Amino acid sequence: MRRDIDKLWASLDVTPTVPADGTAPLELFETVEVRIVALSSTGEGIGLLGSFSSKEDTQDEARKGWLIVIPHVLHGEWVQGRVYRNHRGYSYADLDKVLVPAPDRQKAPCTYFGQCGGCQLQHMTYEDQLAFKKLSVEAAFEAQATILGPVVVEKVWASPDQYGYRTKITPHFDRPKSTTQCPDIGFLQQGRRRVLDVEECIIARPVLNAGLTQSRAYVASHLDTYKRGSTILLREDHQIIQPGEEGNDTDSPKEISRVVTNHKEIVRESFGAYQFEFPAGSFFQNNASILPDLTGYVRDHVQGGEEGRKMRFLVDAYCGSGLFSITCASKSFERVLGVEISEDSVKYARRNVELNQHLLPGVPCTYQVGDAETIFQGLDVPGPDTSLIIDPPRKGCSNSFLDQMIQFGPRRVAYVSCNVVTQARDLAYLEEQCRALHVPGWKLEHLCGFDLFPWTAHVEGVALLVRQEE
Structure with a gap:
């Protein structure tokens, strides 16, 4: 602010x-x-x-x-x-x-808007929301204009689903005041640290709202067991069973959805032909409807093509459970490598390679546990033949990581960010350091946003970079 x-x-x-x-x-x-x-x-x-x-x-x-x-x-x-x-x-x-x-101005579609702190933009038309988010990306990069120069934000990709898109919600409640009165269960009030009672969230998947109703009933019948407040996990397990597979004796794909509340239980997310497994409490993108556009946009870049130069290797620096490395793998790559600090995430990245093996063109996808800051140490692939995917947490990349990236020199970079301010800061740092070291930097070929969370102020930034020639 x-x-x-x-x-x-x-x-x-x-x-x-x-x-x-x-x-x-x-x-x-x-x-x-x-x-x-x-x-x-x-x-x-x-x-x-x-x-x-x-x-x-x-x-x-x-x-x-x-x-x-x-x-x-x-x-x-x-x-x-x-x-x-x-x-x-x-x-x-x-x-x-x-x-x-x-x-x-439009009438907000949600009766809780104005009280609930979850959504900020329901008084805007969806077209105006996309325009606002484009301005947000532009403002973040304008703050670094003295280093990066003028930057063009091409567009903000719309979410195919604007309602019922969230595959995970985490409503809260405070400690019950008595064993006969159920506390408010929902989300934090706008500008307050108090919980607003919410019976239905219009941006959550229908199965999660059904789960919220069930969870409210469970809490009400177990009030004497809560000595403090709590957070409820509601995660969708969404599976697509192909014809002929167990559980589907029809000629068409069969979709099955259920709600999971146990953080450790394994769930599956499906979009397009891809399916991913991971623990319900772990991180995975919460809007599956836009993932085909997001992963496809990154895939087109990291494979190369615009300058007629195909990449041989793909490195995913914050790979999680393998979302980008698996969806971006192609027969043009000789090897795909993912690195993630969470051992549990690496385990599921390897599992997801097996799950999507029919979509992977025989390319070896390997994953290792390690800090992203040390990813380049011992990396046995040449930078000029490598594409790098970066999808860090909100704090962005450390200077140590970016310094090593400069030394490694990947030809193509796709920087995906949930915080366009730190994204712009990191790209400005790269440019400054490359100038100081008198080495080729990266040209920002494309910059756009993706609307992963309609009705909120959040925008995902995607910057596509190509290493400049000597």
């Missing part, structure tokens, strides 16, 4: 009047009216107090330039909010009401 605030102040050429002791000019629970002049990268609206845009307080110099961060609003709207937290130069407020709505 601070980055968004500073950027807005700079664009408006406004500096707020902040007392030396940092005291805010607004009282907690004070009601304010503002016009929304920008949206933050996380989807909140930002309104500006003072003579620049507010209907009120135009003579109050103490409030001039002070910003109000308020959720569930659109650019240009006049809104009323109630302040609940103050920071240096800006305050957070709950939305009380929209005084003058934007013409493209």
Whole structure:
């Protein structure tokens, strides 16, 4: 949020009047009216107090330039909010009401929207959500423009399913207050650390909502066993049984879905012709409907082709249970190598090679346990003939990893990120280091987003790089 605030102040050429002791000019629970002049990268609206845009307080110099961060609003709207937290130069407020709505505001499809902290953008049309997320990717890379130069975000790929897409949800509840009253079971309230009671989530798979109903009944009948609050795991086990396989005596593929609540139980996720197994509590992408587009986009790049140069080797640096390395393996590769710090994930990556063997063109796929930062040590494949897939956690890559990547010099790189800010930071670091070392860097050939979580502010960034010639 601070980055968004500073950027807005700079664009408006406004500096707020902040007392030396940092005291805010607004009282907690004070009601304010503002016009929304920008949206933050996380989807909140930002309104500006003072003579620049507010209907009120135009003579109050103490409030001039002070910003109000308020959720569930659109650019240009006049809104009323109630302040609940103050920071240096800006305050957070709950939305009380929209005084003058934007013409493209839509009615939220979920009855819990505005209270539940899970979704941020249900007041936007889906087309506007994609446009907002494209701007979010652009803003992250604009922050590194002095190093990376101008960057073009080509598009944000839409999710085929906008409702009922989540294959995993984790509702919570606090410690029951008595053995006769069931606590609220659901998700954290917007801007609060309190649980909102949610009976159905419209972005969760139908089987998970059925599981939520069952879990609520179970908790209600076992209140005396909970000495503290708890989190419920609800994960879909989705299998496709082909004709002739056990359990399917028809001529068509048969889909079976059930809900799993045990973290250690093995589940299967299916999309296209691929199937993956992993423990229910482990990480796997939660929107299977967009995985064919996402993995296909990465596959087309790492195989090579645009410059007519096929790659011989594929390295997956944060391989998990093998999603990208398996879906991107092709007969053009002589070898596919995945590295993952979790021994359990490596075990299931190997299992998933067996599960998808009929789709793998005889390419040896090997997996090893190890830290991504040491992946290049002892790697016996030449960088110029290698494609590298990077899909790190939100914190991005360490400088140590990126330094080793420069030394290894993979020809093609696909950087998939759940945090476009750290993604842009990492690419800027690569460029700076390559310049300092006077070695060829990577050209950013393509940059786009993928909407893995419709109705939320999250966007997955995919950057496709090609090593420049000497």
